[in-house]
Amino acid sequence: MVRRKVRDMERMVGREAFLAEIRRxxxxxxxxxxxxxxxxxxxxxxxxxxxxxxxxxxx
Structure with missing residues (x-):
């Protein structure tokens, strides 16, 4: 399990790229x-x- 702040995730890699990797x-x-x-x-x-x-x- 990993927890991240939404704003950090969006700043570091972008929401769509992050979610695409989760789905992959x-x-x-x-x-x-x-x-x-x-x-x-x-x-x-x-x-x-x-x-x-x-x-x-x-x-």
């Missing part, structure tokens, strides 16, 4: 609160807990 390797990335977390394997990622989503947020 078969990894999964999630973004939250200005951070990108990369799971360095091809296994599915499952949220164990999350806050309830409102109807407006689901649209």
């Amino acid at each position: 390797r078969g990894f999964t990335a999630v973004e939250n609160a200005g951070q990108v977390i990369v799971f360095c394997n091809a296994e599915p990622v499952r949220l164990v807990t999350a806050r309830p989503q409102t109807f407006k947020e689901s649209l």
Whole structure:
């Protein structure tokens, strides 16, 4: 697992290049609160807990 600030990732290599490499390797990335977390394997990622989503947020 690797964690990076979004602005650092965009500054160093660019968002599209970074995400293309994630896809090429078969990894999964999630973004939250200005951070990108990369799971360095091809296994599915499952949220164990999350806050309830409102109807407006689901649209």
